[in-house]
Amino acid sequence: MSTPYAKLPGWVEYGLIPLINLAVAFLVAGLVVLLVGENPFEAAYHLINGAFGRGEYIGFTLYYATTFIFTGLAVAVAFHAGLFNIGGEGQAYVGGIGVALACLWLDQTLPWYVVFPLAILGSVFFGALWAFLPGWLQAKRGSHIVITTIMFNFIASSLMVYLLTRVLKPLGSMAPQTRNFAEGGQLPKLDWLLSIFGLDVGTAPFNISFLLALAAAFGVWVLIWRTKLGYEMRTMGHSPSAARYAGIRESRITVITMMISGGLAGMMALNPIMGEQFRMQLDFVQGAGFVGIAVALMGRSHPGGIIPAAILFGVLYQGGAEIAFEMPSISRDMIVIIQGLVILFAGALENMFRPAITRAFAMRGQRAAAVVQTKGA
Amino acid sequence: MDNIAIELRGIDKSFGPVHANNDINLKVRKGTIHGIIGENGAGKSTLMSILYGFYQADRGEIFVDGKEVAIRDPNTAISVGIGMVHQHFMLVENFTVLENVMLGAEDSQILNKGIAKARQELKGLEKEYALEVNPDALIEELPVGLQQRVEILKALYRRADILILDEPTGVLTPAEADHLFRILGQLKAQGKTIILITHKLREIMAITDEVSVMRRGEMVATRTTRETSVEELAELMVGRRVLLRVEKGEASPGDVKLAVEGLTVKDSRGVTMVDDVSLEVRAGEIVGIAGVAGNGQSELLEAIAGIRKATSGTVLLNGQSVDVTGHRDPAELRARGLAHVPEDRHHVGLVLKFEESENAILGYHNDPRYLNGVFLDIDAIRKDAEEKIAKYDIRPPNARLKTANFSGGNQQKIVLAREMERGPDVLIIGQPTRGVDVGAIEFIHKRIIEMRDQGKAVLLVSVELDEIRSLSDRILVMFAGRVVGERSPEATEGELGLLMAGVEGRKEAAE
Numbered sequence: 001m002s003t004p005y006a007k008l009p010g011w012v013e014y015g016l017i018p019l020i021n022l023a024v025a026f027l028v029a030g031l032v033v034l035l036v037g038e039n040p041f042e043a044a045y046h047l048i049n050g051a052f053g054r055g056e057y058i059g060f061t062l063y064y065a066t067t068f069i070f071t072g073l074a075v076a077v078a079f080h081a082g083l084f085n086i087g088g089e090g091q092a093y094v095g096g097i098g099v100a101l102a103c104l105w106l107d108q109t110l111p112w113y114v115v116f117p118l119a120i121l122g123s124v125f126f127g128a129l130w131a132f133l134p135g136w137l138q139a140k141r142g143s144h145i146v147i148t149t150i151m152f153n154f155i156a157s158s159l160m161v162y163l164l165t166r167v168l169k170p171l172g173s174m175a176p177q178t179r180n181f182a183e184g185g186q187l188p189k190l191d192w193l194l195s196i197f198g199l200d201v202g203t204a205p206f207n208i209s210f211l212l213a214l215a216a217a218f219g220v221w222v223l224i225w226r227t228k229l230g231y232e233m234r235t236m237g238h239s240p241s242a243a244r245y246a247g248i249r250e251s252r253i254t255v256i257t258m259m260i261s262g263g264l265a266g267m268m269a270l271n272p273i274m275g276e277q278f279r280m281q282l283d284f285v286q287g288a289g290f291v292g293i294a295v296a297l298m299g300r301s302h303p304g305g306i307i308p309a310a311i312l313f314g315v316l317y318q319g320g321a322e323i324a325f326e327m328p329s330i331s332r333d334m335i336v337i338i339q340g341l342v343i344l345f346a347g348a349l350e351n352m353f354r355p356a357i358t359r360a361f362a363m364r365g366q367r368a369a370a371v372v373q374t375k376g377a
Numbered sequence: 378m379d380n381i382a383i384e385l386r387g388i389d390k391s392f393g394p395v396h397a398n399n400d401i402n403l404k405v406r407k408g409t410i411h412g413i414i415g416e417n418g419a420g421k422s423t424l425m426s427i428l429y430g431f432y433q434a435d436r437g438e439i440f441v442d443g444k445e446v447a448i449r450d451p452n453t454a455i456s457v458g459i460g461m462v463h464q465h466f467m468l469v470e471n472f473t474v475l476e477n478v479m480l481g482a483e484d485s486q487i488l489n490k491g492i493a494k495a496r497q498e499l500k501g502l503e504k505e506y507a508l509e510v511n512p513d514a515l516i517e518e519l520p521v522g523l524q525q526r527v528e529i530l531k532a533l534y535r536r537a538d539i540l541i542l543d544e545p546t547g548v549l550t551p552a553e554a555d556h557l558f559r560i561l562g563q564l565k566a567q568g569k570t571i572i573l574i575t576h577k578l579r580e581i582m583a584i585t586d587e588v589s590v591m592r593r594g595e596m597v598a599t600r601t602t603r604e605t606s607v608e609e610l611a612e613l614m615v616g617r618r619v620l621l622r623v624e625k626g627e628a629s630p631g632d633v634k635l636a637v638e639g640l641t642v643k644d645s646r647g648v649t650m651v652d653d654v655s656l657e658v659r660a661g662e663i664v665g666i667a668g669v670a671g672n673g674q675s676e677l678l679e680a681i682a683g684i685r686k687a688t689s690g691t692v693l694l695n696g697q698s699v700d701v702t703g704h705r706d707p708a709e710l711r712a713r714g715l716a717h718v719p720e721d722r723h724h725v726g727l728v729l730k731f732e733e734s735e736n737a738i739l740g741y742h743n744d745p746r747y748l749n750g751v752f753l754d755i756d757a758i759r760k761d762a763e764e765k766i767a768k769y770d771i772r773p774p775n776a777r778l779k780t781a782n783f784s785g786g787n788q789q790k791i792v793l794a795r796e797m798e799r800g801p802d803v804l805i806i807g808q809p810t811r812g813v814d815v816g817a818i819e820f821i822h823k824r825i826i827e828m829r830d831q832g833k834a835v836l837l838v839s840v841e842l843d844e845i846r847s848l849s850d851r852i853l854v855m856f857a858g859r860v861v862g863e864r865s866p867e868a869t870e871g872e873l874g875l876l877m878a879g880v881e882g883r884k885e886a887a888e
Contacts, residue, residue, distance in 0.1 A: 222752075226752050226753055226755070227751050227752050227753060228742060228743070228748055228751055228752070228753060229751065230753075231735065231742055231753060232742070234728075234731070235728055235731075235739065238728045238729075238730045238731070239724055239725075239728050239729075241721075241724045241725045242724065242725055242726070242727065242728050242739065244684055244707070244725075245682075245684055245707060245717070245719060245725045245726065245739075245740065246707065246708070246739045246740035246742070247683075247706055247707035247708025247709070247710075247711065247740060248708075
C-alpha cells in the first residue's frame with residue numbers, strides 16, 4: 001500500500017524504460033540539431049555509422065567503452081556502500097603514475113605480458129592511494145567524501161602537471177609527457193577478436209585491456225553479491241543504521257570501499273597509456289572519470305548494466321566525433337549537449353516516465369482481469 | 378434517511394496489484410461515534426484517505442448528508458464538512474497554536490485582521506467543547522496530548538461536522554487517552570459525527586456506538602457496539618478465532634544474566650535521555666519497561682545493545698562487564714549471547730531492499746557456517762533461511778523475495794527468527810508487535826514466553842501497556858529517562874498510567 005510504484009515485469013524495468021528514456025534523449029537531441037539548421041536524420045546516420053560503420057570505427061567505440069567500464073565500475077562499487085565517489089577523474093589520473101613507472105622501468109628489457117601485470121598493480125596502487133585519503137578523511141574526520149574527492153581531482157591535476165613538466169619528462173623535450181615506451185610498454189591490439197567477425201581493426205587502439213575491463217566487471221559482481229565484504233558494503237549502502245546494528249564498522253568499510261573504487265578508476269589509465277599513446281601525456285583522462293558517474297547511473301550500478309552503458313557512451317564519443325567531422329556546423333560542443341541529454345534522461349530523469357508506464361500496465365492488468373471475470377460469469 | 382452523515386457506496390481502490398479497498402459500503406449515522414477496526418493493511422487508512430481526498434477511488438460514490446459529492450482533494454473534503462486528525466500530526470512545530478489553527482484559512486493577505494478573528498473564534502470553540510489550549514503557546518513546547526487537541530481545533534475551526542481520527546491514542550498515555558475520549562463524547566453530544574480508526578479493540582468497546590470491521594480490503598461486518606464483544610470483533614478482524622489472553626505459567630527466575638548499573642545516556646546535543654538507570658534481568662523472567670514513547674526506553678535498549686554510546690554506567694552480561702562507554706561492538710555482544718530485536722525494524726533490524734535470506738543473517742554474517750572463506754555460502758544461507766521461514770511460518774515462504782514485500786508481521790518474524798534461533802542468553806526486544814497484525818501478535822507473544830521458559834533473560838520495551846502487562850513478570854516504568862517505579866503485572870492500568878505520566882500525571886489525577 002505504501003509502495004509508490006508497483007513492481008513491473010523485468011523486461012519493462014530493465015529493457016523498456018531505459019529504451020524509452022534513451023529514445024526521448026535522442027528525440028530532444030534531434031530537436032537541438034534541427035535548431036542549428038541541420039538535418040537530425042543525417043546526424044543520426046553519422047552517429048551510428050561513425051560508431052559501427054567499419055571495423056575500425058567499432059574498434060574505437062570499444063576502446064572508449066573500455067575506459068568507461070573501468071570508471072563506471074569505480075563509481076558503482078562506491079555507490080553500493082552509499083558513497084558517492086566523484087574522484088574517479090583524479091584517481092584515474094594518478095593511477096597513470098603506476099602504469100608509467102612500470103613501463104618506463106621495464107619496457108626495454110621485458111615483454112608486455114610481464115610489464116602489463118606490474119602496470120596493473122601500479123595503477124591499482126596509485127588509484128587506491130588517491131581514494132584512500134578522502135576515504136580515511138571521511139571515516140576519521142567526517143569530511144564529506146563528495147567534497148574531498150572533488151578537491152582531490154584538482155590536486156591530482158596539479159600534481160600531474162608538476163610530474164610531467166619536471167620529473168617524468170625526458171630532458172630537452174618540450175612536451176609535457178613521458179618518453180615513448182618501447183615494445184614492452186605497448187599492449188597488443190585485439191585485432192583477432194574483431195577478425196572473428198570479419199572486421200578489420202585498422203588504426204583503432206582497441207587493445208587487450210578491454211578483456212581486463214570485462215574481467216573487472218565480473219570481479220565486481222562477485223565482490224558485491226558473493227562476498228562477505230560486498231554484503232557489508234551493501235548493508236551500509238542501504239541502511240547505515242542497520243549496519244551499525246549488525247556490528248559492521250562504518251569507517252573500515254568506507255576506507256576499503258574507496259580503495260577498491262580508486263583502484264578500479266586507476267586501472268582505466270592502462271587503456272590510453274599502454275593501449276593507445278604508449279606514453280603518459282598531460283590530461284590523458286579527458287573527463288572519463290565523470291562519464292563513469294553517468295555510466296554507473298545508467299547501468300544501475302550493476303556490471304551487467306555498466307557494460308552496455310559504457311558501450312553506449314563509447315558510441316556517443318566515437319559517433320559524435322564523426323558527426324563533428326562530417327557536419328561542420330555541429331561542433332564538438334553539440335556532441336557534449338547530446339551526451340548531456342542522454343545523462344539527463346537516462347540518469348537524472350530516470351523515473352520520469354515510470355508512473356505513466358506503471359499506470360498503463362495496471363490498466364492492462366485490470367482489463368485482463370475484467371475479461372477473465374466476464375468469461376467466468 | 379436524513380440521519381446518515383456519510384455513506385460510501387461501492388468504493389474500490391487498487392495500487393498496482395494490491396486491492397486496498399474492494400467494493401466498500403459504509404453508512405455512518407449522524408451524531409454517533411463510528412469505529413473502523415482492522416489489522417494493519419486491511420485498508421482502513423486507504424478508505425479514510427479516499428474520504429478525505431488524498432486518493433481518488435477507482436470506482437464508487439460518496440454521499441455526505443444524502444448528497445453525492447466528488448471529493449477530489451482535502452479542500453473539497455473540508456468544504457463539505459469533513460475534518461481529519463492524522464496519526465502523525467500535521468503541525469508546524471515553531472508556530473503557535475493560533476498560527477497553526479489558521480494556517481491555510483487566513484481569509485486575507487493581511488494577517489492582523491485574520492488573527493483577531495481567529496483568536497475570538499478559537500475562544501468560542503474552546504469554551505463550547507472544553508478544549509483549553511493556550512493560543513500563544515508554541516507547538517513544540519506542548520505535550521503530545523495537547524498537540525492532538527490543536528489538530529482537533531484545526532478541524533473544528535474549518536467547521537467540520539464530521540471528524541476522522543486516525544489511530545489517535547498511539548502516542549498518548551492512558552490518562553491522555555481517557556481525556557481524549559471525554560472530548561470526543563462532548564463533540565458527539567454537540568451533534569458532531571466522529572469516525573475513529575484504530576486497531577485497539579478496547580477503545581472501540583469503550584467509546585463507539587457502532588463499529589465496522591475491515592479485513593484484507595473488504596468491509597466484513599458492521600455491528601452495534603453494545604451488541605458485540607471483543608472476541609467477536611477480533612475474530613472478524615483476523616478471520617479466525619484468536620487467543621487474546623496470553624497464557625503463561627509462573628516464572629522461575631534463575632541467575633542474573635543482565636545487570637545494568639547507573640546507566641546514563643546523553644544524545645548528541647547533550648540532553649540526558651537515560652538518567653542513572655539500574656536494573657537486573659534474571660534467567661527465565663521477562664522484565665517489561667513501560668512508558669510513553671520518548672521517555673528514554675529506546676536509548677536504554679540501544680545503549681545495552683552497543684549501538685549507542687553511554688555516558689556513564691556499567692553493564693554486566695552473563696556476569697562479565699560490557700564496555701558501554703568506550704569501544705562498543707554489537708558483533709562481539711552477539712557472540713557473548715546477547716540478541717537484540719530493535720524497535721525500528723525498517724531502518725535498523727532489516728535492510729528492506731535485501732532478499733529475505735540476506736536479512737536472516739544480518740549481524741551473524743561473520744558466522745563461518747554462512748561463509749566459504751571470504752565468499753558467502755549462498756546455498757547454506759538460503760537453506761538456513763528456509764528452515765526459519767518454516768519454523769516461524771513466515772509468509773510468503775520465499776527466501777528470495779525482497780524484504781520490503783513482506784507484511785509488517787512477517788518482517789517482524791524474520792527479525793525474531795534470526796535473533797531467537799541463536800539461543801541467546803539475553804534477549805532484548807523493542808516494540809515486538811508495532812505495526813504487526815493480530816494473528817502475528819499472538820504468535821510473537823507465544824515465542825517470547827517460550828524463550829522465557831527456556832531460561833532466557835528477556836528485557837521487553839513496549840508502548841502498548843496491555844502487552845507489557847500480559848507478558849512481563851516484573852514491570853519497570855520509565856519517565857523522563859528514569860525508572861520511576863517497579864510494579865507487578867497485577868498492578869492496575871491506572872496505577873501504571875500515573876507512573877508513566879510522571880509528576881504531571883499525579884497532579885491531573887488529584888484534580
